[in-house]
Amino acid sequence: MTAKLTPTQIAWRAAQDIADGAYVNLGIGFPEMVARFQPPGRQAIFHTENGILGFGEAPAPGAEDWDLINAGKKAVTLKPGTAFFHHADSFAMVRGGHLDVAILGAYEVAETGDLANWSTGPKGVPAVGGAMDLVHGAKRVAVITDHVTKDGKPKLLKRCTLPLTGVACVTRVYSSLAVIDIEDGHFVLREKLPSLSLSDLQSLTGAELHIPAPVQDLVTPDL
Amino acid sequence: MTAKLTPTQIAWRAAQDIADGAYVNLGIGFPEMVARFQPPGRQAIFHTENGILGFGEAPAPGAEDWDLINAGKKAVTLKPGTAFFHHADSFAMVRGGHLDVAILGAYEVAETGDLANWSTGPKGVPAVGGAMDLVHGAKRVAVITDHVTKDGKPKLLKRCTLPLTGVACVTRVYSSLAVIDIEDGHFVLREKLPSLSLSDLQSLTGAELHIPAPVQDLVTPDL
Amino acid sequence: MDKTLPDLATAVAGVTDGMTVMIGGFGGSGAPIELIHALIDRFLATGHPRDLTVINNNAGNGHVGLAALIETGMVRKLICSFPRSADPVVFTERYLAGQIELELVPQGTLAERIRAGGAGIPAFYTPTGYGTDLAHGKKIEEFDGRAYVQERWLKADVALVKAHHGDRLGNLTYRMAARNFNPLMCMAASTTIVQVSRILPPGGIDPESVITPGIFVQGLVLVENPAQEEDLNRAGARYPEAAL
């Protein structure tokens, strides 16, 4: 089995690219973890769809206020400078291009930048939430994901096979094996695990990896 | 010269039709006068386009606060229950059909309900303000006006000759001579000055007056 | 003017069969649990209202509030963005059995459609959903070289809303993120009924702090200590309790 980053390590890596003062939306679930790893000296301002800007970490268990939750319905806390607003204003922030970055999970990402992360097909109950708005709103849309599915199949593809969340919207993928940009309809490899050969990475990727510049080592702390 | 109501008397008459608790927008200038004549026991709530609901009367001279003005840029006052909001929310109230009545001035009104009240033609500087929004927003759009122009020409016409403010929007006209409803593309006479004959009124009106029911006397206090 | 209503039963008396009802809240925050339960009480006593179309961001959680409303069988159709929760079994079972209709709408589009309904904007264009299944059958138009989806306004016969404080004229404040869809729904319904934990005289709310001006509110009912959906669900509550 190939060595790979843990979800926590992927979240750590994604956090390193968030500038001081950036306005950031983190998708519900796994992406929420990114907030834990802001580099020292930088402070991002987090937005949640349900109408809070600049909220703080989770409260201690038992100290939850269920009127103070994030889009994943988890309790958060106030910080100095927090602001509340209604849902239309919240999505004005999203759709209007005011967020610097949105970091989302993915079922599949295509080299075209298409993203599929809301539906695994016709069975079950479909649910979309704010993902379709976020992918067309934030200035930069990044994905954090395992590089392959649980069955070992590529999640980075030429074209998505699952229902799309958005067309040509993702610009960077932080995977368990690599950091890959999407430029002009191509996957462009920026960083990979040092232990992994280029050909092994290519074999786990469903579309061609372009390598126009030296590939950096993807190195994270033990997390 | 025909006896006619003063502007103050026209405003008084229009005020009698405003229900207790009604949300009302009064056009700038002459229509603002309507607020003075709320019948005893009734209290309307006044809206102004620039973002106040439930404001009070003009302050004493010298006591003006120029951040507390109406759409005519005249100083108003706070009342218990006043609310402030921005311009998009203000016109959501207008366009969304939340106002019970708007009372506006007119250059011309047509039997179709068309209104012309913003432009006297291509010369000079055009200015429209909120009139075009009000005529398509309020549940009831009424006009208060002299029955004829300064030159004695009818202002109530088959078709407007001046640039329109809105199409098929006016439902009642309070004039200096009569109260006239607009129904199914016709002027329907409801009240007239007792001293005025039907034929004289018709001769001062540019379209046919329909009279399906007894015409009431238009009687106002000396104002 | 005093928009205060005497009790919850009176507050929901205007909801009749086949109506479209907006219900505020995002998950449990801002959900008008007591108004929903009053509606259930009336249905259990009279068999009405039924065949409701409900607009809410979610599809309920556990067996209280919106989930309980669905569980009684009063809801024919749900318009929402995210019908999943910690315990979505009530909606899920009915949906998979074909007993309830679902219109799935992206969350920002849902919010904007409701605002449009309140603001008299019959349609607008959004980039959201372009090229996806949720834009299927919708009109597409290009502006400045980019494709957008045309979306229609949403309106309702009644909105059931939870606010924090209200004055007798209907001016409202909300509590933290319980604001969410509530102010938008106040604008978009023919009749907006609001439960508040405190009713103040006019002037009791700073005019600068009013979030929903009274023009958008038709009735207010006092619920001094509103239940919170999360607390009820953690306690394993069901509504009505008799169903236990």
Next chain:
Amino acid sequence: MDKTLPDLATAVAGVTDGMTVMIGGFGGSGAPIELIHALIDRFLATGHPRDLTVINNNAGNGHVGLAALIETGMVRKLICSFPRSADPVVFTERYLAGQIELELVPQGTLAERIRAGGAGIPAFYTPTGYGTDLAHGKKIEEFDGRAYVQERWLKADVALVKAHHGDRLGNLTYRMAARNFNPLMCMAASTTIVQVSRILPPGGIDPESVITPGIFVQGLVLVENPAQEEDLNRAGARYPEAAL
């Protein structure tokens, strides 16, 4: 993060030739007089910025603020709803002489177009203006049997805004009806510069009372005792004073 700028000259330094500039206010209320005058100072010193397109509800009054900006010849085009005032001579003369272009927009449409620009809505439909000269050349579409006019968003390179209090993150409050177009313009410009009469640390504004969240603000400048246009005009003021 601290969005505070050192002075008015720095605050307006990013406005360059040919830009579209939204200027807040309704008449004098909420008009950022000091920011406008700082822009005039720069033009008088450097000849720039010029050829501006200005978006404001009005066209200025007297010889200060927006009227003074027009009087210097910096404005090529004005987008507004009501270019009349007690003393509109500056705009009127230039307009009638063909020296300034005017796009007249109904007031509610102007507000909604600006909000749409801020909210990422490229176009919307409104009943306003249907059948009038102001809908000339615009796309008409029928919804539910009624005709509506398609209107496009408005965006700007820079918004100059007057607020009341601001915290260092850019969260803002306004003072009474001085709110008007200001919060909308904050949303619709690439760069929003705000003059406030007080700058507070984060936490200095109640999160419930924030009208413009800081995400919409790029720079704040302190103007502790802002002039009011009405007071200046009643005193017969002109800007710059040297023009007297």
